[in-house]
Amino acid sequence: MARSAREYLRRHPVAAFETVGGQFVLGVRSTRYLALDLIRGRFPVEEFVRQAAFMASAAMLPTIFVALPIGVTLSIQFGLLAGQVGATSLAGAASGLAVIRQGAPMVAALLMAAAVGSAVCADLGSRRIRDEIDAMEVMGISVVRRLVVPRFAASILVSVSLTGFVCFVGFLGGYLFNVFVQRGAPGSFVATFASFATVGDLVLAVVKAVVYGAIVAVVACEKGLSARGGPAGVANAVNSTVVASVLLLMLVNVAFTQLYLLLFPRAGL
Template identity: 35%
Template sequence: MLVLALRALIALARPPFVWRREFVLQSIFIIRVTLLPIALSIAAWGFAGPGLQAGNFLVTFGTIDRAGGFMVVAIVREFGTFVTATVVAGVVGTTITAELGARKIRDELDALRVLGVDPITYMVAPRILALAMMMMALDVVALLFGVLGGYVASVGILGGTSGGFLVNFFANTTFLDLAASVIKVGIFGVLIGVICCYKGLNVKGGAEGVGRAVNEAVVGCLIAIFFVNLVYTQYFLAAFPDVGVFR
């Protein structure tokens, strides 16, 4: 996988950049198939998780207006990025693995190499780049809908005030939080692209092998997302301890 990632990076940096058209097509595909699922899932989670459950806890102490600050931890730093990554891995990652796997078992990839077309340059590199770039954009959408879901629960259901929610949200939200969130999902995008492309390019055993590769790709992506999320967040909080202060 590391070798594949390095070869893709070299292909992206080498003129004449023949991967540009495929990058645009893949970017459109990613946005089209994941935008609505991400928006709905993170809005529902923001409403039910940090919105209702955490909000009920705050109501007990008469501090429901502090719910806005909790959204920074729940949505911006953690679950917004996690939900974005898992949805993309399940929808786009499986498609990439199945597509490349099908081409592999039909010997299409070997035929391309015979014709002088490098599958890494024309197929793998633009997919990895598209995943990284589009996941950054999708993360912003996820943050907006997640906070909106929490707002509806805190203000519309639990009786908080819009002013209190927004003041506490912006008081606890920093540029570092937003930048760290976007960079993290970009890393997730690279991991998903590399893992899924690797599994697709190394399919064995016919159609059954394609199904097995798709399953392995999803499991591998989830494990990588969990691990990187844990390490990245701990490093971020250690490097910038001020962002962990609840204001």
């Protein structure tokens, strides 16, 4: 057992660096091929539309059911906190900004990782174990350009769309709960949010959504293309896709938040 532990500690860091390196290279290649195909007019629009429609249908319904509780929960917490410090009029600004800056991008990204990332990984992993990927490589067809790039672009588009949708649903849920349950003033909720929210907050949410969508697509595609060991290997790849995506999204979210606060400090709320 001690030998197994030593072997694991010796091999795991190397495997982790190889995985991260492979994902980084795949992300760079996907971005480069996407830009080149758009410029040259060779972008596979039909496959892109098909993948985007599939991703939206897979993630839309769970997003609705998660966005409403998130908006209501934030409204409850910030309403209680505002009442304790005697600033109940700022509940709208606090809950609305929390949804736009943190809630919406993370909710959309986590649902993308769980619903979309697992499906993309399972699709590509199944192609790998059926030797379809090897057949494409033998025929000289670029797997990245044919399979990864459309999913990469579709994931970014759907992530941005879901983020905007979660912003709307989360803010609406918080507004309705604040007005009809907590007996807050409708005008105060909207006015305080409009006073403190800026275009930079929306830009930050969109940038986060683009990066998160790209991360989910790259991780899912890399895990699917590297699946080995038959159906069990595909199942393990799907599981590792969700886990790795969530951990990476959390780390990137912390980095984004700290960088934004450093570059655009605020004296108030």
